[in-house]
Amino acid sequence: MAPPAAQRCIAVLGGSFDPVHNGHVRLAEHFVQLLQPDELRIIPAGNPWQKHGLQARPADRVEMVRRAFDRQQVPVVIDEQEIRRASATYTIDTLRALRAELGPQVSIVFLMGADQLQHLDTWQHWQELFDLAHLCAASRPGFELADAHVPPAVREEFKRRNAAPQEIRSTTHGYGYLALGLAVDISSTEIRAQLQRGTRPDSLIPGRVLDYIEQQHLYRN
Ligand SMILES: Nc1ncnc2c1ncn2[C@@H]1O[C@H](COP(=O)(O)OP(=O)(O)OP(=O)(O)O)[C@@H](O)[C@H]1O
Numbered sequence: 001m002a003p004p005a006a007q008r009c010i011a012v013l014g015g016s017f018d019p020v021h022n023g024h025v026r027l028a029e030h031f032v033q034l035l036q037p038d039e040l041r042i043i044p045a046g047n048p049w050q051k052h053g054l055q056a057r058p059a060d061r062v063e064m065v066r067r068a069f070d071r072q073q074v075p076v077v078i079d080e081q082e083i084r085r086a087s088a089t090y091t092i093d094t095l096r097a098l099r100a101e102l103g104p105q106v107s108i109v110f111l112m113g114a115d116q117l118q119h120l121d122t123w124q125h126w127q128e129l130f131d132l133a134h135l136c137a138a139s140r141p142g143f144e145l146a147d148a149h150v151p152p153a154v155r156e157e158f159k160r161r162n163a164a165p166q167e168i169r170s171t172t173h174g175y176g177y178l179a180l181g182l183a184v185d186i187s188s189t190e191i192r193a194q195l196q197r198g199t200r201p202d203s204l205i206p207g208r209v210l211d212y213i214e215q216q217h218l219y220r221n
């Protein structure tokens with residue numbers, strides 16, 4: 001049975017953003033082009049349980065995200081719900097909260113890079129995510145979207161749920177989509193390493209984010 005029709009579409013990008021970089025911006029813009037959402041919602045993680053601690057404070061990550069996404073073609077909302085939650089950050093909780101906030105007639109599309117898709121089966125209640133949202137993943141250098149690199153259960157779920165962007169934007173939840181066209185070889189890990197050794201990662205990070213990092217003396221050690 002086809003999922004219910006949606007009146008609006010919200011594209012959601014969650015992440016540690018420690019710090020936010022051009023790969024995040026390009027990922028979001030790629031899906032804004034494909035899906036033409038009514039809103040882009042950026043959700044900085046509070047306590048990402050699969051990472052070994054974050055370096056920058058939540059308030060700094062929020063400010064960097066604000067600066068990185070200040071020039072988009074669609075309205076952008078920086079949503080601090082995961083930072084306010086004291087517990088580990090699970091996307092299932094975030095999507096439940098978004099569905100409660102937005103109601104049943106909105107298309108919610110959760111975006112991710114291929115690295116996340118490769119271990120989506122380790123996420124809390126991962127199959128139930130499709131009961132709340134569509135999931136879209138984009139290619140990322142070093143992390144193949146090709147079959148052999150994606151766990152069989154995840155691969156099967158995305159094959160079964162595959163739909164065109166137009167269907168995704170106009171229905172509420174339940175579809176999966178793999179976007180092969182993105183190739184931005186940037187990571188927060190590399191940027192932190194460059195900053196620590198005194199290199200300016202000019203081409204990897206929006207200028208206003210780099211200004212903030214320098215003003216606040218972030219990632220120096
Ligand atoms: N260069 C990129 N291309 C495509 N997707 C990306 C890219 N960088 C990050 N993402 C995606 O953005 C989301 C948030 O990523 P995150 O904040 O963990 O950045 P990261 O660069 O992977 O960080 P780190 O290097 O610290 O692990 C994830 O879904 C991730 O897959």
Ligand SMILES: O=C(O)c1ccc[n+]([C@@H]2O[C@H](COP(=O)([O-])O)[C@@H](O)[C@H]2O)c1
Nearest residue numbers: 014015016045048089090091092123124
């Ligand atoms: O729900 C989970 O179990 C889960 C496990 C790993 C990552 N996530 C989410 O995936 C997004 C990207 O995470 P990260 O660690 O790459 O910054 C972010 O929104 C995380 O909350 C979610």
